[in-house]
Amino acid sequence: MIVSDKDKIETYTGLGVWGELTLDGLLAQTARETPEHTALIDPPNKEEICAAPPLRFTYAEADAVVDRLADTFLTLGLKPDDIVALQLPNSAEAVLTILACSRAGLIVCPLPVIWREHELREALPNIAPSALITANRICGVAHAEMMRQVAVDLMTVRFVLGFGNELPDGVMSLQEALIGAGEGGSSPRRSAFDPNSILTLTWQSELMRRGLTIPRSHNQWVSAGLMLLLEAGLDADSVILNPYPPSSLAPLAMISAWLLSGGTLVQHHPFSHAVFLDQIDAEEISFTMLPPGADTLFSDQDRDMMKARLNAMGCVLIGGLPAGEDAAPLNGMARNTIDIEVLDEYALLATRRREGRLQRAFAMGAVERPTHSMDRIALAELNISGPGRQTGGATLMLQSPMAFDSFFPPAIGENGNHPIVDASGFLDTGLPCALTDDDPPRLEISRQRGDVFIHGGVPVSAHELDSLYASHEALSDAAALSVDDPVMGQRILAAIVPNPGLEVSFEEFRDFLVARKVAPYKIPERMVTVKSIPRGEHGEVLRDDVIDQV
Template identity: 30%
Template structure:
C-alpha cells in the first residue's frame, strides 16, 4: 500500500522552482538597502538562495533548536527575511513574525506568549538599533536560548548570521514536509486583547492563492512587493505569491516613491503589491505612462471599510485587485472592473479564486453574522485561534463549535444589489497603518505620564487613525514612553507641533 503524498510547504514550493530553473533570478534586494540597513543589496538566483537557506538551516540545527520550536523574526523587507523564513521551515521550525514598529514591551510579551527559543533581527533599520532591542527583550524572555542577527556592529552575545550564511555546513535534519504542520505565528489585537494566531503552511498558501489567482499573476512573473512582511497578509503577498508564480521577487522597504519607480523600471516588474492607498496615488500620477511594464497591481486594504468610497482606477494597461484585510483572521480579493474602475461588488457566500468561480474551496466563504458583522470561513482562516471562550453554564453539554471567525467589522446587505457593505471597523480597536491596539491602552499609557497628559487616536483617511498627545512637557513625555519600551507611534504622538516657519 502506497503512502499518501504529503501536502506542500513553502520550502516544497521553493524546491520545485529550484529544480526547474536553478539559475533564474529569484530574489532582489531594495535598491536603497545600504541606506536602510547599511548592507549592500543582493541579487540571488534560486541556486544561490538555496545554498544560503541550507547554511542558515544548518546553523539553526547546530544551535540546538528542537524541531517544531518557535523562532521569532524581526527583519525589514530584504532578502534576509525570505532566506530566514525558508531556512526555518527547512529546519522544521515555526516562525513568529514581529512587526518593525514593535519595541521592547511588545517584543517581550510576544516572546513569552509563544515560548520562542530564538530571535533573529538585524543590526539597524533606518538608524534604529534593532539588535539592542532584541537583546533587551530576550533578557526578559526565559525561553530564549539563541539571539542572532545580520549586519555589522552586533552587540556582544549576538551571533552573526552573515557568518553562518557563507558557511558550507552539511548539517541537516529529517523534516517531514507536510503543509498541515504549523508554519507561522502572527499577532492580532481583538476586543479580548493581544492574540497570537498560529497557522499551517496550507493556510498561508491558501491566502497567497486567493491573491494570485484573483489578480491573475502569470507564471514567471516579476513581482515587486512593497508591503511590510510581518503579518499573514505580508507573508502571503510576498513569499507565497512569488513561490506560486515561480518568478522573481523584487523587494522594496516601504516607502520611497522614487526608488519604487526605479525598481519597477529597472527590473521590468509586471506585478506590484502595495498598500491600496499608495496604489491609487500612483494611479493619479499616471502610473501607466511612467511604469509601462506593470500589468497587475494588488492593493492591500488594512481598513477594508474604506474600499467602497475609494477613487476609481483609471490605468487601463494594469488591473487593480482590492485585497480586504481583516487583521490576522483572513482576507479576500476582488478585481476591479475594466469598464469604470470602481470596486467590485462583494456578495456573501462561497467564493473561489478567481472570485467569479463560485463554489470552489480555494478561497473561502464570506458571511453576515447574526450580530451584523462580517464573518470568514475557509482554508486560510484559523478558526481555533479566534474561538470565543465557552460561556458559563451549568449544562454538561458543550455548545457546538463555531466554524467561522467573526471579524467584528460591521456590515450590512444592500437590498437592491445583494452586495455586502463593510461599514465600520471593530469597536474599541484602533489601527494606525498595520499597528492595531485597544483604545483603552491609550489611556493607560497616558495615566503613566501623570496628571494633564492625554493620548488619543484621531480618524485618518489613509491610515485609519493617527495618534496625538498632549502633556505639560512633550520632550519629557517622549523620553518617558521610550524608556517604557513603547511603540514609536505613541512616542511621536507627543512631538512638538509648533510651526517654526
C-alpha cells in the same frame, strides 16, 4: 504542532486546496525544476537600511541559503516546534529565514520592524521564544542590542542571532550562512514535516492585549497565496515587487503566492518613492501592492511617472482600503487593479476591479470566484451573524481554508481562549457588517473595529493606547483619538485630563512616551486637554463624546 482537526484536513486536502508540500518544499521544487531562474532580489538601497550590500539569488542559491540557515538552527540544538521570533527589514534575509525555519520544522513569529523595546517586552513572554533573530541596525536603530537587552529577561531564550557586521557581544552571526550562496556547504538535514503543522504566529492588536497570537499552517498560507495568485494570474514570468515587511497576513500571503508561481520576488523596504519607481523600471515589475492613497505620496511629476509605470504593468494590488471613500485609491493610475480586503488577519479577499469601480459589498456565500479561479473550491465563504441582522450589531462570519483554527498559546479546557465558531463551521471575525438593500442583499463589511486604529497600515489597539497615555503620573485619565488621513489611514491624537493644579505640555508627554521605549507610531501627533473622558457602563471610552469636547 498541528491544531487543525482531521476532518478539516481531509476535506481541504480532498478538494485539492491543501497539499503535501511545506513552503520551503515549494522553494525546493522550483529550485530543482528551474535552478537558474532569479528567485529573490534585495532592495537596491539596502546599504542605507541595514549597512549590508544588496544581494540577488537564483532559486538554486536561495534553496542553498535556506539549507545552511536551517542546518545552523539544528546544529545549535533548536528542535521542531521551537519558536523563533524574527525582526528584520524587508530584505532577502527576512524571506530566507522564514523558509529556513520552515525547513527546520520551527515555528516563526515575524515581529513588526517598527516595534521597540516596550512592545517586545509585552509580546515575547506570551510566545516563549527559544531564539531571537534580527539585524545589527535597521534604519539607524540598534535592533541587535535591543534584542539582546530584551533576551536578558526572557528565560526561554537560548540564542540571539543576527545578520550584519559588528554585532554586539552575545549575538551570534548568521552572515556566513547568507553570503555563502553558490559555494556549497554542509549536506542539508531535510525532514518531511507535515504541511498542516504550524509555520507562523502573527499578531492582531486586540488579541495581543489578551496575550494571544494567530497560528497558521503551511497549507493555510498556501490558501492565502492562492487567493492572490489566481486573481492576478501570476506565473513563473511574474516579477513581484513587495513593499511590505512579512509580519502580517497580506505580505506573507504575497510570499506564498510568489512561491506558488515560481516567479521573482523583489523586496522594497518601505517607503522610498525614488527607489520604488527605479525598481519598477530596473526589474521590469509586473505586480505590486500599494497602500490606499499612494498617489498622494508622490509629487505631480512623480505621479505622472507612476501612472505610466502602473499602466504598463500586468496588475497592481491595493491594500487596506479606507472606509467611506467614494473615489478609489489610484483611480485612473492603473489599468488592471486588484483590491484586497484584509479581514483583520482572519482572511483576505482579492477581487479584480471592474469598470474602475471599487467593490464595497460582497454576496453572502462563496466569494465571487477569482478570474483565474479553481472550479472545485471557494477560497472564502461569507455570512452574517444571526443576532442583529436587522437591528445592527451583526458581525462577519467566515469560512475559509486560510482561516486559522485556534489561538496560540492553545486554549486549555472548555473555558479557554477559543475562537467563536458556529454550528456550520463559520468563524466569527467580530468585524461589524450589515446587509445592503440590494436584491438579493449583499454584505457590507466594516474595514476595522471601532477599538482599532489603522496608522500607516499598522493596526493599533485604542484600548492599549488609552492605558499607555493614562499611565503618565500627572494625569487622572486619558484616551486615544484618531482623525482620518488619505495616506496614513488614521492619525493618532491624545486627549488628556491632568490632575488638579497640574499642566502637561505636549513635549513633556512625548518625552514620557519616548522614555517608555514605545514604537514611534504610538506617539500621538497632537495632544488636547479635556475636562473628562466620558465612558460607557463597562468602562469603555466613548470616543465620539471625547471628540465633541475637542
